[in-house]
Amino acid sequence: LKLLDIDSLDYAKQLTIKEHSLFYKISPFECLDRTWGNKYCNMGGSKNITEFISSSNHLTNYVSFMIVKQADIKKRIQLIQFFINVAAHCHELNNFSSLTAIISALYSSPIYRLKRTWAAVPEECKKLLEELNTLMDSAKNFIRYRQLLKSIGDFPCVPFFGVYLSDLTFTANGNPDFLHRNTVLVNFGKRVRILEILKEISVYQRSHYKLKRYEDIQAFIESSLENLPSIEKQYAQSLRNEPRTEVSTGLNSTNVNYRYNTKNGSENKNTGKRLKFGKAKKQSANLLSQ
Numbered sequence: 001l002k003l004l005d006i007d008s009l010d011y012a013k014q015l016t017i018k019e020h021s022l023f024y025k026i027s028p029f030e031c032l033d034r035t036w037g038n039k040y041c042n043m044g045g046s047k048n049i050t051e052f053i054s055s056s057n058h059l060t061n062y063v064s065f066m067i068v069k070q071a072d073i074k075k076r077i078q079l080i081q082f083f084i085n086v087a088a089h090c091h092e093l094n095n096f097s098s099l100t101a102i103i104s105a106l107y108s109s110p111i112y113r114l115k116r117t118w119a120a121v122p123e124e125c126k127k128l129l130e131e132l133n134t135l136m137d138s139a140k141n142f143i144r145y146r147q148l149l150k151s152i153g154d155f156p157c158v159p160f161f162g163v164y165l166s167d168l169t170f171t172a173n174g175n176p177d178f179l180h181r182n183t184v185l186v187n188f189g190k191r192v193r194i195l196e197i198l199k200e201i202s203v204y205q206r207s208h209y210k211l212k213r214y215e216d217i218q219a220f221i222e223s224s225l226e227n228l229p230s231i232e233k234q235y236a237q238s239l240r241n242e243p244r245t246e247v248s249t250g251l252n253s254t255n256v257n258y259r260y261n262t263k264n265g266s267e268n269k270n271t272g273k274r275l276k277f278g279k280a281k282k283q284s285a286n287l288l289s290q
Helices: 008-024 028-036 047-068 073-092 096-106 115-120 123-135 139-151 161-173 188-206 215-224 231-241
Strands: 254-261 266-273
Touching (some): 008 047, 008 096, 008 215, 028 161, 028 188, 047 161, 139 161, 161 188
């Protein structure tokens, strides 16, 4: 089985099944472990969060590697179009985890800098990618994504977990445990907000997809996410494919990749501002760090 033998919708569905299965395993205590550590007691670690984050990071690396390893520009164009379609289907399926991972790969330095390749990608595909990127834009605390998430209702969903990690960390570290600088008045507002975040996570865990699982595609996905080259090696391959030039890619000029410290959930912005001619600072493609 080869990647392009798989229909983009089928690939998105199987990614969604895989990601929701990982997301479903995450317990409230694991979230508190990332937020508080051992401040109050031993929460038991956060193995499932680590596995969920690793899956997203591996998908990002896989997407970028599959494109950059192709010496033939036509194959690179074909794969970019394929992954944009997969991302669009993930959006339709409310799989924001895989959607964000794929977007991050397509905007990562090894891929973004392939100017001759992007110049040949159909405009409708680039427009679709920019629309998806705008949806997951971090501006105003992911306001577009948060608004869409609220409108989903009872439909199944795989959220972008990094937003929850940031919310929990901000709430825990940005608010005092007690009010008026004493140890008498407990800040229950802080506890209520943490509980609200945990409840929102549990709501999406209770809604399940009714999608058919294809074991051959699942096995293909699992095996493809193993033993991927580093971002540095991918960037070197990108330079071999297309030496540096001064031509714009034609994509949106600014994109911000996010990495999250999984020990405490804190957010680290890695701003890869694209200059006038599309030059980008070499950066990691990973959304979440382990």
